[in-house]
Amino acid sequence: MDHIQFIVIIAAFSFFIHVVFLTSKNKLTDKYAFMWLSFSTIGVLMAIALPFLNQFANWIGVAYLPSLIFLLAFLVVLTLLIYHTQLLSRQEQRIKTLIQEVAFLQKEVQEQRKEEDHS
Amino acid sequence: MKSNILIIIPAFNEEQAIIHTVNQLKTFDDYDYIVINDGSTDQTAHILQQHHIPHISLPVNLGIGGAVQTGYRYAQRNGYDYAIQLDADGQHNPDDLYHLVSEMKSRNVDMLIGSRFFEKTNYKGSLSRRFGILYFNYLLRLIARVNITDPTSGYRIVNRRVIEWFAQDYPVDYPEVEVIAKLARKGYTVEETKVEMNARQGGESSITALKSIYYMFKVTFFALIRSYL
Structure with missing residues (x-):
């Protein structure tokens, strides 16, 4: 094992620990906790399998392994981003409906209070 | 509810104009109206309370689309047959209300828009505003095959069918x-x-120079995508 692989494994493992920690403190809800646990596990496994990845890259004809990793990482991040924006939009929509509902309720409560005051 | 027609007045920081606008409406006994206070940070909420003006106060600012939609949802829940949008800043003339309603009923359309350019009126807008209006007119002719001379006008009346739609789905900003x-x-x-x-009467237009460019792009983009797909 060379130095760089050691560093990569430490980094991947730290990330994994961080995700486990966030999950245990309920800072990630189940769905996202599971997603990040999967990602970080894959990260650790890839760090361990670094030498084999080099062979794999040679085998499929990629001359420079890091470029393959960057490409994959970039695609994963891009997919995650659009997924999160989609979630954000849905939350916005829901919050809007909630705000409107609160306003309707507020109006009803006020009207009822007024009626009570009059009677 | 004394009428089957609801006037929706979205208001954001309209403390200077709101009383004047509502007072003008009071002469129209046969229509209901509701002010949607869109999380105003000035005295608008206080004024509405004090003068016992029918209103709904949104706890936070939703922007014009969310505010107007609140009005349409209110119309839908309370069984109104027609809803009219009217600006709080006094730009829309309440004298045209009867005209809008009677035309709406006689023509039996789904949406009737109050236009400044349909016939010659006294309106004089800035050059850039006129250009924008012309552009949207062309856009609508192209993608929707309708000739609307004043597509950005917020003064409009819709029937129950459209109320139902808007209660479910209404654009967040620049909805017109x-x-x-x-x-x-x-x-x-x-x-x-x-x-x-x-x-x-007061307040400031929500559309500045930079925003108007965003406005044109945004509307073009979404009108195309959401109309065709």
Whole structure:
């Protein structure tokens, strides 16, 4: 094992620990906790399998392994981003409906209070 | 509820104009109205309370689309047959209300827009505003095959069918042009009639130079995508 692989494994493992920690403190809800646990596990496994990845890259004809990793990482991040924006939009929509509902309720409560005051 | 027609007045920081606008409406006994206070940070909420003006106060600011939609949802829940949008800043002339309603009923369309340009009126807008209006007119002719001379006009009346739609789905910002495109493409009838518009009573226009560029791009993009797909 060379130095760089050691560093990569430490980094991947730290990330994994961080995700486990966030999950245990309920800072990630189940769905996202599971997603990040999967990602970080894959990260650790890839760090361990670094030498084999080099062979794999040679085998499929990629001359420079890091470029393959960057490409994959970039695609994963891009997919995650659009997924999160989609979630954000849905939350916005829901919050809007909630705000409107609160306003309707507020109006009803006020009207009822007024009626009570009059009677 | 004493009428089957609801006037929706979205208001954001309109403390200077709101009383004047509502007072003008009081002469129209036969229509209901509701002010949607869109999380104003000035005295608008206080004024509405004090003068016992029918209103709904949104706890936070939703922007014009969310505010207007609140009005449409209110109309839907309370069984109104027609809803009219009227600006709080006094630009829309309440004298045109009867005209809008009677035209709406006689023409039996889904949406009727009060237009400044349908016939010659006293309206004089800035050059850039006129250019924007012309552009949207062309856009709507292209994608929705309707000729709307004043597509950005917020002074409009819709029937129950459209109220139901808007209660479910209404654009977040710059909704005026986009909804025309969507309605027309889905086979709803959208027409215009002449109205007079006044200069603003107070407040400031929500559209600045940079915003108007965003406005044109945004509306073009969404009108195209949401109308065709």
